[in-house]
Amino acid sequence: MTRRHFKRIDLLLSPMLLCPVVTLAEVNLWVLGGTGLVAGLLGSTLGVGGGVFIVPMLTLALHLPIHIAIGSSLVAIVATSCTAAGIYTKNRLTNVKLGLLLETATTPGAIVGAFIVTLLASSALSALFGVILIYVAYTMITRQSVGAEDNPSQHSPAKHDNASTDPSNWLASSYYDQNLGRQVTYKVSHVPQGLGAGFLAGGLSSLLGIGGGIVQVPIMNLVMGLPMKPTIATSSFMIAITATVGALIHYYHGNVYPTMVAPLIIGVVIGARLGTELAQRARGILLRRVFGVFLSITAVLMFCRAASII
């Protein structure tokens, strides 16, 4: 690791560099709670962490130091994904086995990404990632059908019964779709490719400082063929595990400020409860298109970062 790398980590983690002392009177707790509510709603509806929204809001609108913003954001992401995963799993939308399996690839990817972060020019990488996001967003918005959710002919409980004895379908599952009013059975294809892509996703999230959901959701939906709702639910389950490591590290380095995080957690939990209701009632294709729009906005942010605008 180079000296530049250590310097960046110091800037991010050291509370010594903090800044002016912030008092509670200076921070509007209602704005913090509102930020949490929007982030929780967005994160749980789309299966992402919501850090893309929280960090700019805390730094640009509330003028908080970046290390407090990142520490607070990670705790809020854990709160969003735990709330969403609890509800989605209760309603049988989460593919827990798939989530656990993909996590074994994503987390090592994140470790490798953290080590090679200094070897690559982050601005070029951000621009390249922005281009990839535009392509993925276009695919998600324009593709008519992925998996069984939008194609009633694929619904066949008998297929699932066979799947349990067929080793190639050991991750197959089913869920009740509130919007369609019926049980939807789906298979999970391209598992090795999904694991490889998960490794890359973990690496990219370390390299670019983005949440895993932005990469995991398209992989599970477009590559592995999961319908959008189990994709969102499984992504929430995975983010809970991934973000916890980052949050614990920031906690250890003293970047989590309890009285600052408290209103965020309350807002996030309320927002995530609303978001899970929305996601379960919405059409799968609508969720995919909204996610495509969200990816496009993230791509623009990546281009801005590449141009050093933000």
Place this chain on the structure above:
Amino acid sequence: MKTKNLTEGRLDNRVSLSFRLGVMVSLALVVVGLALVAIAGAKDIEPTPPLSQLLEGILKLDAAAIITLGILTLLLTPVAQVIVALVTFSIDRDKLYLGVCITLLCVLAFSLVLALI
């Protein structure tokens, strides 16, 4: 829902229950802590107290200590899910996923140690 097999259903129930329980306990502690902040009035925002002072702070009804306990409960909830899954797979003698859970716990511990040293 009916087509999910019994093992999957049991796993879902346990994971879901522990997620919801973790969030509920954490939220309750955070709300109590924030209420104490409101009663005490505005002061400087400080980082989480060290673990050695946490119990003392909680016994003194210190708002920051109570919120910190809520945050720690929240942060340990996802790790608890992996342990819940590990126990479930172990009871069901599902060696493949038992291996997946053990690998995942090792990877999480490794990444945490690597980041902290």
